[in-house]
Amino acid sequence: MTSDNKPPTFDTxxxxxxxxxDYWLGGKDNFAADRAAGEQSIxxxxxxxxxxxxxxxxxxxxxxxxxGEAGIRQFLDIGTGIPTANNTxxxxxxxxxxxxxxxxxxxxxxxxxxxxxxxxxxxxxTAYLEADLRDPQKILASAAQQLDLGRPVALMLxxxxxxxxxxxxxxxxxxxxxxALPPGSYLALSHPAKDIDAAAMAKMxxxxxxxMAEKVTFRDRPAVARFFDGLELVQPGMVQASKWRxxxxxxxxxxxxxxxxxxxxx
Numbered sequence: 414m415t416s417d418n419k420p421p422t423f424d425t426x427x428x429x430x431x432x433x434x435d436y437w438l439g440g441k442d443n444f445a446a447d448r449a450a451g452e453q454s455i456x457x458x459x460x461x462x463x464x465x466x467x468x469x470x471x472x473x474x475x476x477x478x479x480x481g482e483a484g485i486r487q488f489l490d491i492g493t494g495i496p497t498a499n500n501t502x503x504x505x506x507x508x509x510x511x512x513x514x515x516x517x518x519x520x521x522x523x524x525x526x527x528x529x530x531x532x533x534x535x536x537x538x539t540a541y542l543e544a545d546l547r548d549p550q551k552i553l554a555s556a557a558q559q560l561d562l563g564r565p566v567a568l569m570l571x572x573x574x575x576x577x578x579x580x581x582x583x584x585x586x587x588x589x590x591x592x593a594l595p596p597g598s599y600l601a602l603s604h605p606a607k608d609i610d611a612a613a614m615a616k617m618x619x620x621x622x623x624x625m626a627e628k629v630t631f632r633d634r635p636a637v638a639r640f641f642d643g644l645e646l647v648q649p650g651m652v653q654a655s656k657w658r659x660x661x662x663x664x665x666x667x668x669x670x671x672x673x674x675x676x677x678x679x
Contacts, residue, residue: 428625430576431494431520437465442495442526450624458610458617460668464654467669468603471654472571473499475601475675478647478658479567480508483677485599486537487566489556489590491517491546492573496526501569502539510536515559517552519545546573547581549589565597572671574640575605575629587640596678602640603654603673607631610670637672644676 428450432443436451443451454461479485486509490501493516502514514537516527524543533539540559544552553562560566568590577583591600607614614631622628638651649657651674659665 429520429522430625430627431518431523433621433625434465434572435495435497437462438469438497440495440497442522446624450621453620453624454617457620458613458670460610460613460670461617463668464605464670467655467664467667468572468671468673469497469499470664470667471603471657471669471671471673472501472569472601473504474658474660475673476501476504476567476569477508478675479599479601480505480512483567483599483647485565485567486512487560487564488512488514488569489517489552489560489566490514490569490571491552491590492571492576493518493523493527495523502533502537506534506537510534512537513560514539515542515556516540517542517544517546517556519543546577546586549586553590553593562593563595565599566594567599567601568594570600570602570640572603572605574602575631576627578628578630584639584642591644591678594678598678599675600641600644600678601675602637603671604637604640605629605631606633606637606653606670606672608633609653609672610668614670632672634672641674641676643679645679646674646676650674 425444428446432447433451436443505512527541542555574583618629618631653669654671654673655667655669657673
């Protein structure tokens with residue numbers, strides 16, 4: 414799915430967010446440093462595992478809405494992480510087999526798994542781009558080779574923006590990405606919350622920032638809401654991730670220290 418077919422190289426001695434997340438979800442594609450960082454985070458915030466699962470559940474519900482009710486057939490998923498159950502293309506193509514999905518990540522471990530596992534429905538397409546969210550122009554130029562950016566696209570930013578510091582200008586980066594998409598496109602976003610279980614989240618952030626190369630900046634509700642400025646939020650608006658259109662009371666009750674929402678570009 415990329416022009417570079419060389420085996421990926423990576424430093425297993427340093428924890429990486431995609432592999433730590435894989436550990437939280439019960440996966441096996443992680444190393445000792447990732448497990449150590451994951452365990453330290455669990456000690457700081459015991460509900461992180463449930464939060465990670467709630468985020469994946471929100472992703473699936475959002476994609477079902479986008480491919481179904483909203484009629485979206487193109488998805489740009491940035492910061493996808495290591496493939497697990499209910500990936501964006503699997504959910505989208507289960508609703509609309511002709512859906513086209515482009516994944517973007519900057520971790521070579523993710524790249525190796527994407528090459529092996531992200532098989533598209535024959536009616537649609539699935540592609541992978543190795544790029545960093547801090548370079549939105551590169552992402553857009555590469556995505557344009559796979560997607561028709563003249564037609565609506567769902568921009569998926571699931572628990573990734575916390576890895577952009579305020580100095581990285583995360584709001585400008587999201588605005589740049591959305592600015593290249595036509596009206597009728599959507600933004601689906603989740604972001605770790607600074608103001609849900611605040612003390613434990615602050616402790617977890619400190620733990621992750623000590624052990625991972627990628628630093629985290631958790632944000633409060635007003636700050637996360639800024640990413641949706643100028644867009645039309647779909648019901649129920651921006652809410653705790655587990656509260657966004659849950660399919661059961663059990664799902665709605667799941668601890669989730671993330672703000673989440675889906676919004677349409679007018």
